[in-house]
Amino acid sequence: MVSWKPISPFRLCSLLRSQKDPSLAFQLFTNPNPNHDRPFRYSLLSYDLIITKLGRAKMFTQMEQILQQLQRETRFQIPEPLFCHVISFYARARLPARALHAFLSIPSFRCSPSLKSFNSLLHALLTCRQFNAMSQLMSRVHHFGTPDACTYNILISACSSQGHVERAWKLFDEMRQRGVPPNVVTFGILTNLLCKNSLVQEAFKLKEDMERGFRLKTNVFVYTNLIKGVCEIGDFDWAFRVKDEMVRNNLRLDAVVYNTLINALFKAGKKEEGFRVLEEMKNNGCKPDAVTCNVLIVEHCRQNNFVEAYRVLDGKEGVKPDVVGYNVVIGWLCKQGKWSKAVDLFHDMPRRQCAPDVVTYRTLFDALCQWMQFAEAGLILEEMIFKGFVPHALSLNEFVEGLCREGKFELLLTVLNELGRGGLCNEETWKSVVSMVCTRENMSAPFEVFDTLVLA
Incomplete structure (x- = not known):
């Protein structure tokens, strides 16, 4: 019979450091020795490790559960920097109210807030652009230093x-x-x-x-x-x-300096000088980054040179561009009316190991509506809603109006069902549908639309 050696507090810290999956790290922390009934004596370091891991992953429900457990600890003094980290995690997630709550809860952990945590909260409000709240907070600075x-x-x-x-x-x-x-x-x-x-x-x-x-x-x-x-x-x-x-x-001249010069020269129409700076950048051992690629992509698209833009997307500059570069190419293709190529590039992004973001979906959806490619736009909208992205309200209303105007009621019914499931059927959408369908001579399709709207 194999006897399992229980995990020690020191061993738990080592395992938490090596565990890349924050969910598994959380499970390990909450139940390090499932076959033992004795309470586990967590170290301060293990708390710090799991809170950091969960905070970076934006797993705030689990992080707050750990904080509640930490609040009951009496074996050690909890350092103020731990709360500064918690405040910064909320700031990155644009959750200023939670950042404020974390700051106000510091005394309940038997820790006195000082100017250090005050500055962390002030910076969190700056990150969240809560300028009025910053002014209110500054009126209380004398309490902390x-x-x-x-x-x-x-x-x-x-x-x-x-x-x-x-x-x-x-x-x-x-x-x-x-x-x-x-x-x-x-x-x-x-x-x-x-x-x-x-x-x-x-x-x-x-x-x-x-x-x-x-x-x-x-x-x-x-x-x-x-x-x-x-x-x-x-x-x-x-x-x-x-x-x-x-x-x-x-x-040392870094990529930011070179990118600034290259971008400014391109914008000023000094294309040759811009490429000379790019060569200097490479010769000086400064590797181009994603921003460099995006600057080059914008210039190539501005010159309608999509062959070179695709070459940069293919990583020929030694680095793969980020989603911004793809959005630029898709946007320019749409402007040129090359919506089919834009759709192809969009579908090719996962193979290129670059996931489309909300800007990608909105750019493509707006363009397809503009070019009256309603079937393609409907597919993009369906995928967009499934991924939790929200289209521009104006574009969505124009899309619905276009479907009504073209009499594409079957597609409209499908779209309205999707909008209803996504909670996107707003007042303007109602007005667009009602005003457009009531002008139709054949009223059978409009009544189906009204039924869908009522159910939505």
Whole structure:
């Protein structure tokens, strides 16, 4: 008879680290020794590992179950960074209310929230674009500590997201008046904001203040912002001078810098110069990434050179593009009226190991409706609803109107059934169907449609 050795707390941590499937990791954590009745003594590390794994997988129901169990633990002190991670997981999932709840629940874990977790919540609200909530939260900052550079960087980022240059400058002045030294991140956010608002001269002056007044070295992010700024105003000589300065300062030019230059040159119609920069990029050992591919695809499509666009999709640049590249090609094919080729590429995406996203479906569905390819549009809509994607309301109404106008009531019945199952039969859809079918002389088909609408 084989006797199974029970899993120890140390062994559980090792197994959780190696388990790639978060569902299996959850099962293992909740029942590590199914044949033993003794309570398992979980370590803090095992809690941290499973919460991280579940949070990254957005398995929040299971994660909250583990947190409730952790709340009952009294054998160890629970560190604040664990809650910062939980808050960030909710932020990535755009769940600001849950992020706030996680922050407010920290004391119930016998842990005192400090400025660290406060900043995590503030950043979560920024990620979710809850700017009013950020203002309300800042009124309570004194309960958790004195605002530091991280706090101000988050607030300045919020101003940047909203394009509020003056408000950002006031915050910058305020942090210096309070003796909070700005860091490289602060200057990166500000230069980005200035360049986005075509205040390039001010951005370069800020760079000088950063280097001379604060003795900080300009990093790649700041330089990239400056290059974007001068490219936006069309001064490519200036952009190349900034690039050369980066090289002199022993900063490695990354794909972001090269992609910025290539994209700007292509947009300005400087195609040959753009490809020269691409060659320089490769010669300097900087491998093109998915963004590079997308920039090239846009340029080829702009030139109606779909052969080259497909070549990039095939990975001929040494890297496979992401779904954005496919969406660009499908969009341009649809604009050219080549909807059949767009559909073929769409169906070929899984074989190319690239899953269509909501933009893919919407782009194709909109185009098929525009070109009155209702049968194909119906198939795309059916698959779209099955995958949980929602079409644009305007396109959906135009599609229904087109089916009514063309008298395609059999297809309309099928579509309405699908919309009903997906909960997408809105008021505008009702109005479109009612107004269109009532104009038909043969009223048998319209009554079938009304029956379907009532059942939906």
